[in-house]
Amino acid sequence: MTTDPPRPPPYLRIAAEIRDRVESGALRPGDRVPSTRAITQEWGVAMATATKALATLRQEGLVRAVPGVGTVVVERERVRSPRAPGDPMRGEPALSRRRIIGTAIELADSEGLGALSMRRVATALSTSTMALYRHVPGKAELVRLMSDAVSGEEPMGAVPADWRAGLEHAARWMWRANGRHPWLATAMASFTRPAPAPDAMAYTEWVLHALRRTGLSPFAMMHCHLTLFAYVQGLAVAADLESQARQDTGLSDEEWLARNEPQFGAIVAGGAYPLLNTLFTQDEFDLDLDTLFEFGLRLTLDGIAAMIDETSA
Amino acid sequence: MTTDPPRPPPYLRIAAEIRDRVESGALRPGDRVPSTRAITQEWGVAMATATKALATLRQEGLVRAVPGVGTVVVERERVRSPRAPGDPMRGEPALSRRRIIGTAIELADSEGLGALSMRRVATALSTSTMALYRHVPGKAELVRLMSDAVSGEEPMGAVPADWRAGLEHAARWMWRANGRHPWLATAMASFTRPAPAPDAMAYTEWVLHALRRTGLSPFAMMHCHLTLFAYVQGLAVAADLESQARQDTGLSDEEWLARNEPQFGAIVAGGAYPLLNTLFTQDEFDLDLDTLFEFGLRLTLDGIAAMIDETSA
């Protein structure tokens, strides 16, 4: 009795076929490769297999996930072009802390903090893993440096005279930073042990400055700041989980809901959740995190306003 | 020229010496082993080395970290005693989904979600890693099952007539759950893609019920719920990071601050952060997360109250 020759698993076969299309030029840099859904239909495989096939190609660096667009063939020219984010400036050494941080941010932006590894950063910089340790003490500190770096990307501007305008501005600024870098909320240091990070401290200083004429005590000012900050962080973590889920599964919110509807239906049909049921069946209801952000921002600021009124009364 | 015989790294030498004390009976089950700080003094090593030595012993299962107490020798009798959390009930199969979840929760409680691995859960249950996959599809789903399980630990009770009393109760209930299980906030599913988890849905239903007589629209009710939820989650993630930092470094908040004071001082001394400086030098100021929780809870509920007033006016 002879055994069959070992055949590669389906996900590797699919990855190989897509790789061929890229190498033959059928798919060119910047082009979208088949989505996970397209793969399930074209090859007749399960979603998990399709996801793994794309993950393999991402791992190879042949394609990358672009949030909101899909998975596209990497543009190799761009990676090598002068002054791409990870490239050295004139006169700068080939490898520097700045370049390492920049490359790590790019990686975390496009694939999430879970995909960030020292080995992958090193590969993207065409160097050995251990060379990185000459510039950063380890991964934990690299992540801290990353969050500090993105905190300095957009200037916060002048502090308005009106405290409410100030806090609104600061919260939206933070929300935008989290939008650009979904991993930021997860990477953020704890409140009670703020790493000595100048940019993070600048944010707190800015907010305290906005509150300085409210008549609140330093204690209340700091606690108002942290309440708003915790709210933004909590929402940002949720947004990160969502964008991560979208990338991992390749499903949009609607597709995901359609897929899970039977299970929700079964639970809700039990009659135990009448109010949730009302919301679900009322199908004008779909949740948008930006809308929710503004809703909760207003709520929190109204709460602070009530406290200020009380204090000054 | 002869080479020295290879010597074990210091952290292994220290771990071996502590192990000897346990095996000789000098340290008995339940006793505290030397803290990281004690190790740095007794052996004259750096904090990192001390931390690694304890991590090695934890890894072996010889000791475990008890939050607020220190690292103690495990009580082997207790682990084997009938009806310890991970043990089978009479008539229950040796390995079950229930037991796996229970053991995983114990592990995450005492060492954090980062220390949770399928291999370690299997070892704690005296089985092979792959036997777990007969009961749970993978690690991601195990974590989801864990968070659903702890959501059902404490009954929420009857919904009060007063919406504000209701929301306070719910928020504190959630905050307590996060206190028992610091990893909960990080593990929590995203808002827009709630996994079909009955217990998590029960929480939302409870809160919506508390708000049913406020005159708010279903949209506003759901958004009020999510605003408060995001706030609690954001604070809980910070609390988790803090308890994690306390365990990783073996430093209490005060010790940590003392250690980092020079760096903060250098940054603040630049004069760029006058308000922060005022807070830091005013040394009656120390941050307590439970105090902050109640402060922000009141603020958020005041904001919701303002919205309800407006709606009913």
Add this chain to the structure above:
DNA sequence: ACCTGAACACCGTTCAAGT
């Protein structure tokens, strides 16, 4: 001075083989 390769002690998960 700077970088590399091999090694160590881990991961989650697949698969074929055992009882």
Add this chain to the structure above:
DNA sequence: ACCTGAACACCGTTCAAGT
């Protein structure tokens, strides 16, 4: 039917060796 062991493709980090 249930469990195991080996293997694969990863991790972060240490250390000794290279240029």
